[in-house]
Structures are given as C-alpha cells and as structure tokens.
Amino acid sequence: MLSSVGRAAIRRLVSTSSITASRRIAVSWPATYTVRYGRVFVQGFASAGRPKASTTTKATTKTSKTGKSTKSTKATKGTTKASAGKGRKKSTTTTAKKTTKAKSKTSASPKAKGRRIKRKREPLSPEKKLVVQRRELKKTAMFEEPKNLPDTPWTVYIFEQTKNKTVLPENLRNRMKEISELYKNLSASERQRLANAAEQNKLSNAAAYTAWVESHTPEETVAANKARYLLKRKFQYPASPHVVKLIRDHRIPKRPVTPYSLFTRARWASGDFAGRPFGEAAKAIGKEWLKLPDIERHAYDDLGKAARTEYEKEVEAVLHRKPSPRRITSKPPSEE
C-alpha cells in the first residue's frame, strides 16, 4: 500500500520529465454552464498538469502563453455567424464525396480508363496517410466555435479602452498601466455598468454557444471531441494552447456515478470532514469505504446500478447506440 504517496510521486515525476504539463487536454465551459465539466487527459500524461510550486511552474507558464491571442483572434471572426447555426451537416463520412470526385475526373479525361485509376491509388505512403488522417480529424473536430464577448468587468473595460485604438507596441505596457489605474478609480456606478455589461455578454455568449452546439447532432460533437483528443495526442495539434477545449454538449449523457462516488458525496455531506484538508479527508473516506460493512455498501451499489440504468437509457436515446456492456460489479473485500 504505497498507493497514495507513491502514485502521486510517480505522477509528479512524469509531469516534470515530460516537458511541462502542456499535453493535458481540458475543457473550458462558458460561464453559465455551472454543471460539472469533464476532464480529459492525454494518455501517458495523466495528471501531469498544473504544477504547483514546483520548478515546472515557470516552464509551463512560458510555454503555455503561446498563441492564446492567435486563437482568440480567429475566434473573433466567427462570432457573428456562429449563433446562426450554419453548417448543419459536417458530414463525418467523407467516403461519399470522394467517390463523386473520382467520377467527375474520369469523365473529364476521355482517355482515362478504369485501369489508370487503379494505378493512381496504389502509392499513399505512411506519411501521406497521416496527413490525410490529420485533415479528416480537423474536419470533424468542429473548430469553428463562436467567439465570446468579454464577460468580466475588467475585460469589458479593456475592450472599451483599446478597441480600434492604435497603440504602439512599445506603448502598450504604459497604456495597460494607465487603464489599470483608471479602472481602480472608477466610480461605483461605472463599475456597475461594466458588471452589467459583462453579465449581459455572458448571457449572449452562452446562448451563442448553445445554439452552435445544437446546430450539430450529439453524435457529431462526440466525434468532434474524439477528433480533438486524437489530434492533440498524435499530432500535437493545435500546438498553441496546451489545453484543448472540448466541446461541451449538454445533451451528451454524463457517465454514471460509481458507488464510491456516491459514498464520497454522502460522507462530505455529513459534515464529518468539514474544515479538514482535502487530501486527508479523501484518504479517510477511502479507508472507510474499504471497511464498510456489506449491508451498507450494498445500498450504494444499488444506487450505482440505478444510475447506470439511467445512463444506458440516455445513451440509447441521445447517441443512438448501445452503451458498453455492464461490468460485473466488484465484490466488497469482506467476502464470506
């Protein structure tokens, strides 16, 4: 049982040895989605992320800065049309298209016969295959998310103060300091105005995002997230933000809670661990769980089963597929 400490240590090792934490994939939800978010980690870099006070901090900070502005700029362009819900079918199947193209080409050159085409498709080196795969993944990844309006008082203020106003790069630093000073000295009513504007923007951001998500099918967003995940893992794409934002589709069923999760929830709710350090409490809860009498444990197992059943129903209804076969519920350690 070196588990806890040992595992954490290993994780830390992995994180430091793996060139910053930049491989983690994470999701960033719009503000209104207070729902729990999902975290997806790249294989082999599990928990490699957010370094605390360790030496990795600086490195991470430096590398992670890259390209955030780039991305936001791109996103800005897409803002307006985003909510309109443009491309309904981002067909995830490209085979049909290909066939069509091939046909038209054949007819274009009368001399070309069936045999010629055969010869053509033979090459396709491994490198090319990768290129093709990458292109397909990019297509299905749905990268054209709507851009957000500034949604905090501070960013709204920056927006107002700098938008469409020429600032030389060498003056940017001073300008920012000025704006900061101005911001600090704002009147209460002025702050309120900014807060209101931010709140308003937050609402329209959420609406735009939802509209965009719903302009695709749940299956499409699931495929898109898979594509994003693969792109990051196999192709390090996009290179700039080390965190990949997955599409948050409220229609996609959440994974069912496990019996242990339910137990954790109940133990925290009991108040027995109020004020105690998170890690310490988690360890204690884990021990409690392993010692839990069968009768009590079965209660959580039953709740877990119900959650699973509910999940199965949702998956079938929303994603039109069967969920993975149910695992044999593991038995408590204290078998008779």
Next chain:
DNA sequence: CCGGACGATAATTGTTCGGT
C-alpha cells in the same frame, strides 16, 4: 507576445467502472 485584473478551472485524494 506585452501589460493588469479577475473569473474559470485543474490538481489534490481515494475507489470503481465505462470506453477504447
């Protein structure tokens, strides 16, 4: 990629199990 302020969130612990 710079600057400052601040809302959002990943990491932390433990176990179980869905997904690939």
Next chain:
DNA sequence: ACCGAACAATTATCGTCCGG
C-alpha cells in the same frame, strides 16, 4: 489492458480582453 471520469472542497494557476 489501461486510461480517465465520476464525487467531494480548496486554491494555485491559467486564460481572457486589446493592438501591432
């Protein structure tokens, strides 16, 4: 076979806004 998401509370850190 193995990764990560499910739950909890807290907090350090990240991303965000602008222009050139």
